[in-house]
Each structure stands twice: as C-alpha cells, then as structure tokens.
Amino acid sequence: MFNKVLIANRGEIAVRVVRACCDMGIRTVAVYEPDDMGALHVRLADEAHPLPRQGDYRNPDAMLTIARQAGVDAIHPGYGIISEHPGFVRACEEIGITVIGPGSATLEQVRNKIDTLEKVRAAGIPTTxxxxxxxxxxxxxxxxxxxxxxxxxxxxxxxxxxxxxxxxxxxxxxxxxxxxxxxxxxxxxxxxxxxxxxxxAMPASRYIEVPVLGDTHGTIVHLGERDGSIQRNTRKVIGESPAPGLSQEQREAIWASALKVAHLFNIHGVATIEFVVDQAGQHYFTEIKPRIQVEHLATEMVTRIDTVREQLRIAAGEALGYTQEQVRLSGVAIFCRINAEDPWHGYMPSPGHINSFRIPGGPNVRVDTYAYAGTDVPVHYDSLLAKLAVWGATRSECLNRVHRALQEFQIEGVRTNLGLLRLIVNDPEFVAGTYTTDSSQHHLTEAPVTDDNLGDLAAIAALAFLALNREASPVTPSAFTSGWYHDSRRLGS
CATH class of the missing domain: 3.30.1490.20 (ATP-grasp fold, A domain)
Incomplete structure (x- = not known):
C-alpha cells in the first residue's frame, strides 16, 4: 500500500480522499491556492503545499512539481480535469508515481469520443x-x-x-x-x-450511468446503475440508484453492456459507463468517464462499498477480492448536489462568507462537504458546496428521508439551490419516478401552503416587525450578572 498520497484537487472531493487515506493509514498531502489557505482539506491533511498561481488546480506541471517535492508515491486527482489528462498520467508513470485511476493508455483511448463510440459499436453494442x-x-x-x-x-x-x-x-x-x-x-x-x-439528440430520454470497478488481475464488476436525468447545464443535480422505471430485464441488459465496454477498454480502478435510454426502453452507449464521479455517494449507499478505498487498493496492485455475485445491491439512495448559486436569478454563482451551516442528520443520511460555519466560498471555483445522499429500504422511505433532510439543511450567508432541490423532490414526476432528461426544463410549481406554513410565516412576520420597530435601550449582558463573572473580577485581589 502507498505511504503518502498527494490529493491534486480541492473542495469536498479532496476532503473525501483525505479521510479515506486516513482510515487506511496513508499520509496525505494537500495543495492549495491563496483563496483556499484555510480550507478544510488543508486543515485535515498531514501536510500542505501552496500552488504558485491562481488556477493551478488544473495545472499538471504544478502538481507534478509538488509531488516530487513532497516525496509522494501516488496522486489522487479526484474528478478534476487532471484526472482525465493522459499526458499528466504518462509523466507520473515515467518517474514512478502512481496516479489513482486508469492508466495513460486507457485515457488516450477514451479521450477521443468518436473513436470510442466506433469501437463500442463494432463490438455489437448500440451507441448514440x-x-x-x-x-x-x-x-x-x-x-x-x-x-x-x-x-x-x-x-x-x-x-x-x-x-x-x-x-x-x-x-x-x-x-x-x-x-x-x-x-x-x-x-x-x-x-x-x-x-x-x-x-x-434523444428527447425525453433517461440518462443512465453504470459505475464499474476493475482490478489489474482481470476482474471487473458493476455496482448497479444510477439515473442522472435531472441536470442543469449538463451537471447532474439529482441522482438516484437504482434507476426508477426500468424493468429487471432492461437493468441486466445495461449492466451486461457496461461490463463488456469496461473489458473492451481494460478499465482499472473506478470508471462510469454511460448510456441514454430512449422512450422505447432501448439503451445506447454514449461515453466513458474514467474516474470517480460526483454522484458516487448514491452508489456507496446501495452497495456499502467504499469506492475511494477500492481505488487506492486497486492502484496499489491489490485484487478486488470479490466477484459480481458477491456485490449486493440493497435499497434506494438519492443524491442531491448543493451549489452556491441562485436558481431564481439565472443561476448566478454566490460566493461569500457562510455565517451558519447546519447539516441534516439521522440514520442513513450523509453529507460530503468542505464547508462549515465561518468558511468562505471562493469566487474562482466550481459552485459545488456540498453533496447530500440518503438511503431507504424502499423508494417511498427514501423519498420521505430526502424531503426531511433537505428541510433540515440550512445555509446562511450565501445563496444556494436548496429551495430548487426541495421543489424537484416534491414534483409529481419525480415522486412517481417517471422523470426524463426533459423534466429539468419543466416549470416547477410551489408546494401547497399548509396551515402550519401559514402559522410559521405569521410568526416570522411578527418577529421581523418587532425587530424593525424595537426602540434602542441599554441591556446588561447576562454574562455580566453571573457568578463566574463576579469571581473572575476578584482574581488576584
């Protein structure tokens, strides 16, 4: 196993990798730009190195320089641009540093999307x-x-x-x-x-992705499938595993195609094989994502497999140690992407200072984030702030839990898409599991206002009125009247 790993990324994925390495007894090295000096991944890593310039999170040369300086034996690129950069991976291979992910030869193949589609089609798998x-x-x-x-x-x-x-x-x-x-x-x-x-284009289709794990000993397994049809600017904002509305026959056909594609490209580590399913239920291969994905939380909840840990094990040359039959898919998981942006004003990014950050809790609720009360959301990076995933034994249970978790999630100081997510999970199409790629374009209606809501609004209005009209008057802080305060004034006398 590796001794020291450089995390060539930032944000919640960097935090996620630091924690996985720590659990495995691997030392970690973080990198940071000036705006990220106090970021959570920097605080949690064993050591941290500054990047020379703004934008160097995407700079392969800067990452390679720091890797050499820090004496690491592996680099985890998360899911940034560097994770799919064959030149960077090749340069690391040449100096004996392992990049956690597929090798440079695989990245070169899948980088050319047209050639990839032609190769898959020649293997007898329908493609877009x-x-x-x-x-x-x-x-x-x-x-x-x-x-x-x-x-x-x-x-x-x-x-x-x-x-x-x-x-x-x-x-x-x-x-x-x-x-x-x-x-x-x-x-x-x-x-x-x-x-x-x-x-x-395939209007009103489903976007289905199949994560796979492949070791260097010839074993490749799939981890079920996710539905990523609900997107905004080609970014999936909600994911669900298993995908609703598929028959078991359709599911198994998609899994079989995914495994065939993974073997075709000799996938090592974690990758995602993506398909479009048309209105007739036919699936078509569209592309390979040769890295871990933002939505991996949902897969981990239904499989109970730590995919980051598996990435590290596979990259170190270890065998998976289990077969497809031993992969158990249980229950339903729903993933939500929380962004620092304003959906009601053209999805404008919302950088700034987080004053309050309350995450949901309870059984089978998970939040991956780099944020906390007092942190700053920088202006230079992706708006992804946190990822919420919940699990339920049934889809009905999972829906109830995600409704509750989104209501509990409270962030003050920056605008977020939490309100939009609450609308989506209450939308009749989503509740019924009949949503498609066109659903993101639909107008979402507000949930009906209940008597409880009206009572809450009345209380809020009353408090706001009192706050605006309260006369200024001197108040003695309660701390000044306590026994502790009086005793502290007598110290040294």
Missing amino acids: RPSSRAFSPSESEAMFAEAEAIGFPLVVKAHAGGHGRGTHLVYNREMLLNVVQRSSGAAQAFYGDAHVYLEA
Whole structure:
C-alpha cells in the first residue's frame, strides 16, 4: 500500500480522499491556492503545499512539481480535469508515481469520443449517433452538412474531456454556429482542445450511468446503475440508484453492456459507463468517464462499498477480492448536489462568507462537504458546496428521508439551490419516478401552503416587525450578572 498520497484537487472531493487515506493509514498531502489557505482539506491533511498561481488546480506541471517535492508515491486527482489528462498520467508513470485511476493508455483511448463510440459499436453494442468527425469552429460548411445529415435536434459536445463542458442542445440550423463557437471556447479553456462533434439528440430520454470497478488481475464488476436525468447545464443535480422505471430485464441488459465496454477498454480502478435510454426502453452507449464521479455517494449507499478505498487498493496492485455475485445491491439512495448559486436569478454563482451551516442528520443520511460555519466560498471555483445522499429500504422511505433532510439543511450567508432541490423532490414526476432528461426544463410549481406554513410565516412576520420597530435601550449582558463573572473580577485581589 502507498505511504503518502498527494490529493491534486480541492473542495469536498479532496476532503473525501483525505479521510479515506486516513482510515487506511496513508499520509496525505494537500495543495492549495491563496483563496483556499484555510480550507478544510488543508486543515485535515498531514501536510500542505501552496500552488504558485491562481488556477493551478488544473495545472499538471504544478502538481507534478509538488509531488516530487513532497516525496509522494501516488496522486489522487479526484474528478478534476487532471484526472482525465493522459499526458499528466504518462509523466507520473515515467518517474514512478502512481496516479489513482486508469492508466495513460486507457485515457488516450477514451479521450477521443468518436473513436470510442466506433469501437463500442463494432463490438455489437448500440451507441448514440455521432458525426463522422470532429470540427473546429472555422469548418462551418462541413459542419452544417453533417448537421443536416444527422437531423435536428442535436447535441454539440467537446471532442476531448468528459465533464460536460461545452455540451449544448441545438434545436435548429440558426442556433448551430453560435452554439458551436461557445462550446468550442469552453472546450479549449477546460481541455486544451477546441474541437467539437455533433450527436443526434434523444428527447425525453433517461440518462443512465453504470459505475464499474476493475482490478489489474482481470476482474471487473458493476455496482448497479444510477439515473442522472435531472441536470442543469449538463451537471447532474439529482441522482438516484437504482434507476426508477426500468424493468429487471432492461437493468441486466445495461449492466451486461457496461461490463463488456469496461473489458473492451481494460478499465482499472473506478470508471462510469454511460448510456441514454430512449422512450422505447432501448439503451445506447454514449461515453466513458474514467474516474470517480460526483454522484458516487448514491452508489456507496446501495452497495456499502467504499469506492475511494477500492481505488487506492486497486492502484496499489491489490485484487478486488470479490466477484459480481458477491456485490449486493440493497435499497434506494438519492443524491442531491448543493451549489452556491441562485436558481431564481439565472443561476448566478454566490460566493461569500457562510455565517451558519447546519447539516441534516439521522440514520442513513450523509453529507460530503468542505464547508462549515465561518468558511468562505471562493469566487474562482466550481459552485459545488456540498453533496447530500440518503438511503431507504424502499423508494417511498427514501423519498420521505430526502424531503426531511433537505428541510433540515440550512445555509446562511450565501445563496444556494436548496429551495430548487426541495421543489424537484416534491414534483409529481419525480415522486412517481417517471422523470426524463426533459423534466429539468419543466416549470416547477410551489408546494401547497399548509396551515402550519401559514402559522410559521405569521410568526416570522411578527418577529421581523418587532425587530424593525424595537426602540434602542441599554441591556446588561447576562454574562455580566453571573457568578463566574463576579469571581473572575476578584482574581488576584
């Protein structure tokens, strides 16, 4: 097993990896930019090193320099851009540092999404329908011809990288060039490759992802499936495992396809094989995410498998030690992504100081976060603030628990999407489990106001009125009248 691991990331995933390493007796090294000097992952790690410049969380060279200085034998990149950077992984391999995740050869293969789709299709697995090649924004004539051949609506995607950056839905020819330019700019900024490709859209479909674990001894297992259909800007805001609305036959067919894809690309560590399921129930492979994902909490709750621990074990050369038959899927888990943003004003990011941070508790409730009362939400990073996951023996129990947990979750000082999440989990489509990728576009109606709500609102209004109209009058602090205070005044006399 490793002696010292560098966590090449920040935020809640860095905290998550530090804790997993600590549980396994592995020393940890954190990195931080100036805005993150007091961050939780920095406080929890055994040692911490400053990054030279703002933005170096995405800088492979800066990470490699610190890895050498700190004398680590492994690097865990979380799910940042570096986690899918084959050049970075290759450079680490050459100097004997293990990167926790698939090797550089696998990353090179899956980075080219069109080639990946063609390889999977050749293996007999249905795939989504992409353009014949990738395009730069200047190739508008060829791109328009390809778009007409595919047909609208279609999706524009970044040719490299797998974080959803640069992914946009296009409904007609008039939108295409403008969207491609925006997608290309985002792809260049995040992946260093401005090329994009086109893909036939599947309206009202389901987005199903299958996490897999593969060791270096030839064993690969799946960990069930999650439904990630409810998204905002291609980021999944709610995930659910198992996916509702699938028959057992559909489920098993998707699992079989996922394992076949994982073997096809010789997956080591944790990866996610992603599919789109159309309205007829047919599944189509769409891409591989060769890393742990934000939503891994839901999978861990239904399998009771610590996927970060498994990543570390596999990277150290250990065998999984269990077969597919020994993986037990139990109950239902729902995941919610809490962002520091304002859904009611164009999803504007909401950096700032957190004055109060109360997380929900109770059995089968989990919160992964870097935040606490008194911390600052920096302006430079992703708005992801916390992740909530709950488990229930049945979906009904799980729904009740997620309603309660979202009501308990209170954050003051920055705006969040907690109100939106509460609306989504109360939406009839979500409650029925019939939601699709189109559900995110629907108008969400407010939950009906009850008599209890009216009573609470009246009390709040009364307190606000008193606070606004209270006359200023001197008050002696209660601490000054205590026996402790009087005794302290006599000390030394």
